[in-house]
Amino acid sequence: xxxxxxxxxxxxxxxxxxxxxxxxxxxxxxxxxxxxxxxxxxxxxxxxxxxxxxxxxxxxxxxxxxxxxxxxxxxxxxxxxxxxxxxxxxxxxxxxxxxxxxxxxxxxxxxxxxxxxxxxxxxxxxxxxxxxxxxxxxxxxxxxxxxxxxxxxxxxxxxxxxxxxxxxxxxxxxxxxxxxxxxxxxxxxxxxxxxxxxxxxxxxxxxxxxxxxxxxxxxxxxxxxxxxxxxxxxxxxxxxxxxxxxxxxxxxxxxxxxxxxxxxxxxxxxxxxxxxxxxxxxxxxxxxxxxxxxxxxxxxxxxxxxxxxxxxxxxxxxxxxxxxxxxxxxxxxxxxxxxxxxxxxxxxxxxxxxxx
Amino acid sequence: xxxxxxxxxxxxxxxxxxxxxxxxxxxxxxxxxxxxxxxxxxxxxxxxxxxxxxxxxxxxxxxxxxxxxxxxxxxxxxxxxxxxxxxxxxxxxxxxxxxxxxxxxxxxxxxxxxxxxxxxxxxxxxxxxxxxxxxxxxxxxxxxxxxxxxxxxxxxxxxxxxxxxxxxxxxxxxxxxxxxxxxxxxxxxxxxxxxxxxxxxxxxxxxxxxxxxxxxxxxxxxxxxxxxxxxxxxxxxxxxxxxxxxxxxxxxxxxxxxxxxxxxxxxxxxxxxxxxxxxxxxxxxxxxxxxxxxxxxxxxxxxxxxxxxxxxxxxxxxxxxxxxxxxxxxxxxxxxxxxxxxxxxxxxxxxxxxxxxxxxx
Numbered sequence: 075x076x077x078x079x080x081x082x083x084x085x086x087x088x089x090x091x092x093x094x095x096x097x098x099x100x101x102x103x104x105x106x107x108x109x110x111x112x113x114x115x116x117x118x119x120x121x122x123x124x125x126x127x128x129x130x131x132x133x134x135x136x137x138x139x140x141x142x143x144x145x146x147x148x149x150x151x152x153x154x155x156x157x158x159x160x161x162x163x164x165x166x167x168x169x170x171x172x173x174x175x176x177x178x179x180x181x182x183x184x185x186x187x188x189x190x191x192x193x194x195x196x197x198x199x200x201x202x203x204x205x206x207x208x209x210x211x212x213x214x215x216x217x218x219x220x221x222x223x224x225x226x227x228x229x230x231x232x233x234x235x236x237x238x239x240x241x242x243x244x245x246x247x248x249x250x251x252x253x254x255x256x257x258x259x260x261x262x263x264x265x266x267x268x269x270x271x272x273x274x275x276x277x278x279x280x281x282x283x284x285x286x287x288x289x290x291x292x293x294x295x296x297x298x299x300x301x302x303x304x305x306x307x308x309x310x311x312x313x314x315x316x317x318x319x320x321x322x323x324x325x326x327x328x329x330x331x332x333x334x335x336x337x338x339x340x341x342x343x344x345x346x347x348x349x350x351x352x353x354x355x356x357x358x359x360x361x362x363x364x365x366x367x368x369x370x371x372x373x374x375x376x377x378x379x380x381x382x383x384x385x386x387x388x389x390x391x392x393x394x395x396x397x398x399x400x401x402x403x404x405x406x407x408x409x410x411x412x413x414x415x416x417x418x419x420x421x422x423x424x425x426x427x428x429x430x
Numbered sequence: 431x432x433x434x435x436x437x438x439x440x441x442x443x444x445x446x447x448x449x450x451x452x453x454x455x456x457x458x459x460x461x462x463x464x465x466x467x468x469x470x471x472x473x474x475x476x477x478x479x480x481x482x483x484x485x486x487x488x489x490x491x492x493x494x495x496x497x498x499x500x501x502x503x504x505x506x507x508x509x510x511x512x513x514x515x516x517x518x519x520x521x522x523x524x525x526x527x528x529x530x531x532x533x534x535x536x537x538x539x540x541x542x543x544x545x546x547x548x549x550x551x552x553x554x555x556x557x558x559x560x561x562x563x564x565x566x567x568x569x570x571x572x573x574x575x576x577x578x579x580x581x582x583x584x585x586x587x588x589x590x591x592x593x594x595x596x597x598x599x600x601x602x603x604x605x606x607x608x609x610x611x612x613x614x615x616x617x618x619x620x621x622x623x624x625x626x627x628x629x630x631x632x633x634x635x636x637x638x639x640x641x642x643x644x645x646x647x648x649x650x651x652x653x654x655x656x657x658x659x660x661x662x663x664x665x666x667x668x669x670x671x672x673x674x675x676x677x678x679x680x681x682x683x684x685x686x687x688x689x690x691x692x693x694x695x696x697x698x699x700x701x702x703x704x705x706x707x708x709x710x711x712x713x714x715x716x717x718x719x720x721x722x723x724x725x726x727x728x729x730x731x732x733x734x735x736x737x738x739x740x741x742x743x744x745x746x747x748x749x750x751x752x753x754x755x756x757x758x759x760x761x762x763x764x765x766x767x768x769x770x771x772x773x774x775x776x777x778x779x780x781x782x783x784x785x786x787x788x789x790x791x
Contacts, residue, residue: 133513133517134514137510140510141510233622234622237622238791241592241791250551250777251777253591253592254531257531272506272509342506344506345531348505348531349528349622350503350504350506350508350528351505352505353507384507388499388507388510388511388514389514391499391500392497392499392514395497397469398469398500398501
């Protein structure tokens with residue numbers, strides 16, 4: 075039988091090489107699948123459209139960055155929480171509530187053109203996400219309720235709440251009673267950083283936040299605290315770390331960032347609040363965080379990789395009429411190989427003979 | 431073979447080569463693209479649009495190149511898909527309401543491309559058309575059948591989003607059912623999705639548990655039909671014929687036939703005659719059709735349904751003919767009155783009197 079035995083020492087070379095290895099294996103598997111599936115289309119041109127074209131065509135590159143920005147921001151927050159062993163699975167819900175809260179501010183001041191509007195919406199978005207994740211933190215700290223369940227279930231509540239808001243107070247009064255908000259005015263929209271595209275300031279915010287988080291985790295006591303709480307909870311207790319504080323901070327940070335991403339999506343590429351706001355970013359960001367091995371700067375790159383799979387997958391569908399599930403297959407394989415490679419760095423496979 | 435005939439053969443072949451060449455140069459195929467909300471295999475809404483696209487290909491052959499993109503979410507992703515298509519196509523059909531603002535935005539940036547948005551109302555630039563069908567006419571017919579065929583007097587209705595189109599369907603079906611069966615009531619479950627087989631099946635089961643013995647759906651999958659077949663209740667195909675999933679269950683189905691409209695529009699682009707329009711067609715023009723009436727229904731019921739279909743196709747009846755009150759009892763239509771498309775039908779946000787469900791707000 076097979077058994078995994080922890081390795082005494084992890085190879086540094088392999089730690090660095092494993093992402094490359096996982097990518098290669100994913101590409102190889104994709105290649106094999108394509109060879110079997112594709113009949114009269116050359117595999118190499120599909121590969122080109124899937125992985126290369128989004129990077130060299132300026133329009134697709136801008137769209138790739140638009141898609142990556144929310145994944146970066148949410149993934150960053152999740153990676154901090156996951157390090158501490160706080161499993162916020164419901165970033166999607168916090169993202170939605172953040173989007174609603176920020177948009178509500180924008181719609182309340184619908185007729186106002188002012189520089190303070192966008193910052194106010196941003197704060198509302200962050201607070202909305204923090205509040206929503208805070209519910210899970212409160213229940214965990216006060217009643218030991220599992221945060222995985224609470225955050226996940228609250229996601230469904232958030233999506234229904236979005237529907238209710240768009241049926242009611244936030245609905246466009248001259249929109250034929252369709253559940254959509256009005257389109258935001260310019261001063262409620264994020265500044266565009268690449269003329270002629272939809273690329274907004276959210277990308278810069280994401281990069282700054284990830285650097286801040288990196289230094290924060292390295293230099294600040296809290297970074298040490300979440301690290302130890304996650305890897306050795308008992309040691310953290312002996313060291314006098316406040317367990318409740320870890321729960322609160324982890325959830326508030328990840329919730330706040332998810333809320334920020336939600337507002338950025340509404341006030342950025344969408345330009346209005348619609349029932350389509352929850353675009354699965356909150357769940358996809360979980361993959362992003364793990365692909366980055368919970369590293370705050372690594373999140374930037376894994377978000378780009380996942381965004382590439384979305385944009386490339388879309389193009390393959392348009393170009394070659396291949397089914398949309400290609401993107402999901404690709405993402406699934408990628409995560410599988412990453413986790414498998416990482417497991418094999420930490421453990422070795424040993425064959426046992428079972429005695430009967 | 432004489433010299434003369436040889437030369438004529440030569441001439442002919444040269445001519446045909448030249449012709450083939452010129453037709454390639456001067457009549458490039460029209461590039462038409464379709465954006466779908468669900469998978470083409472949903473056998474409902476998207477399937478029906480895809481059948482329309484296939485019909486265009488069948489009729490125009492090499493004169494058209496068709497691109498389809500399925501499962502495009504109604505969020506900021508859709509704007510990217512539509513933009514990508516606009517870079518390479520002549521006409522783009524965006525087949526769900528949620529693509530409205532993205533379609534409008536992209537249309538403004540690509541003035542030479544024609545856009546056709548289904549079920550929307552915004553045409554700010556003259557390269558956008560909107561089109562929809564009077565599905566509520568179909569609901570009228572299935573409402574009549576349901577009113578006759580129910581034994582528990584409970585109709586179960588699986589609804590997607592509370593938008594005017596869906597509300598029209600509920601009201602139309604209820605009024606028709608009530609006209610033949612005063613004791614009938616309608617139970618509505620909102621699944622807040624266009625395509626979610628799991629949720630749709632759950633809703634179907636819940637409605638059957640609440641006593642419904644006949645199901646209607648305004649969602650796109652075949653799951654409710656499958657449940658109806660299993661549980662031995664009746665149902666109606668939605669957007670396309672779903673008999674394969676409910677041989678006994680399907681009494682008839684409302685079929686969306688987009689093919690002829692799509693052909694007309696793509697042909698118009700080829701001919702250079704395309705202009706911005708707003709189309710709202712019904713049974714009369716063949717945009718709304720019906721699946722075969724199930725023979726298990728009594729002759730009188732089939733007869734009644736057939737005559738309703740004929741009356742609708744001749745424009746003799748309107749599913750909303752007064753007197754009709756709103757749910758709160760306030761009057762909507764006076765005796766014999768029919769509503770205008772705008773605002774009454776296109777912005778409908780109320781139930782009619784008699785529906786015992788809370789309006790989702």
